[in-house]
Amino acid sequence: MSSPTTTANSGQVEYWNTSVGQIWAEHQALLDRKIKPLGEIAMKALRLQRGTRGLDIGCGCGQTTLDLSEWTGPTGLVTGVDISRPMLEIARNRPRPSVAGAVKFVEADAQTADLTFGGEPYDFVFSRFGVMFFENPDAAFANIRKALKPKARLSFVCWRSPEENPWMTEPAKVVAHLVPPPAQPQAQDPLAPGPFAFAEASRITGILSRAKFINIDVRPLNMQIGAGGLDDQLILSLQIGPLGAIARAHPELVAEMKGPVRDYIRPFVIDGKVKMPAACWVATANAT
Template identity: 35%
Template structure:
């Protein structure tokens, strides 16, 4: 219990330090980050009139997309633990397509049931692996769905399937100050959902059935602008706060350090293609 509380506090602190980077690069995240969630968005099949929950909605891009799909007769509710990102989401998406998404600040692990429940479906892009107590968070999601409600989510697979992520941290870190602790083993972090059997166990323990975990290989495609790409990827990751605190020469060195380690993923004149192994996770409530 004390360990869970410590991991939860670490998660909140992580997203506090990363939030300014996510807010600054929100448009880029929506555009270049789309392949990270396209499979879940397709599997979700949000239909007009449905009520849909978006867990870990960040700056709101996916919630707005869902709001447009469900239309004025439906509802799209985004939840995120970062109050700053929720404020940014509200500012960015007052009423896309005539249907206003609702954004709520809160920790999905401790909400009990998400206001607006019951939902027909839940969506989550790149968040479930970050939960300090995944069964607690998934239980909130399951409890907030109607019987027969659907979950469609994506997470990263393992570090080897996402080579650019650690390359950015390793390239930037020597030029910046202290970084947050790196997660070990099953601790919450980008790769804690590496093992599909564990994902199935966690979802089943939370009350989901018909669990399916399928690999998808996608790529982040970015313009040939090393400075822009590395600023984005550094700022949304564990080095984000240290990068913002650093002096301009150290920031430039951090971007160059990251760009050097990403060189094999660049075709000069054409751009970057960052291979990314994800899981598409689908399940239903009983």
């Protein structure tokens, strides 16, 4: 398999090709169940038509690429692009929907690769939580726009701030008393590549307009999300997000962390299913 075409995002290439990419690949079914409804809202905003061609940026394990191809149908084409080999391997081996059209999964850096891969430009571009990890978002979105036809539709969903998504950040806080403080506490750059890099709507609007997108609309999406029951959510909380990073640094403490994290999740269980309030943006635009 070829390597991503650039080192621009080498830190992220490493991140998504080692433990984190493997964790996403291992827990693909739980993660898909949890975030599927959020992706579906962003997908509907594309107003997809049969026979069209599209790009899925940061397609990960491929659920959204396959879902998009059900909309574009047997004469359409959807290309999923990602830098994570373990996640692309899951994507390539998933069963294809019976009515889906052509689907391709390509290992490439969306910031720098020619995303047409020598073919025709696309009618639309989509992403579910795959566009917040670029070292240079201006360059990345200019590169994405270059691969689109004039007037092509863009839609993506990304997280709002950590404060508005306590389901992601609180599990790390409830185990803080168990974990030794870091020798040199690091100040976090809120704009650094990561899940919350697009927390400010004005940042998204600026990036898209500098990349020559028009008709830009960034609107809040609030939804109760969950992967299943309490045990399913416990697995995800201990592996993904800020607590996942702490747990990987302190595997010897994971058994002790389970009690406080379980206690945090429990009030969100309704009829056996976890439902936690999530706060996102859905950004839509058109290419010039």
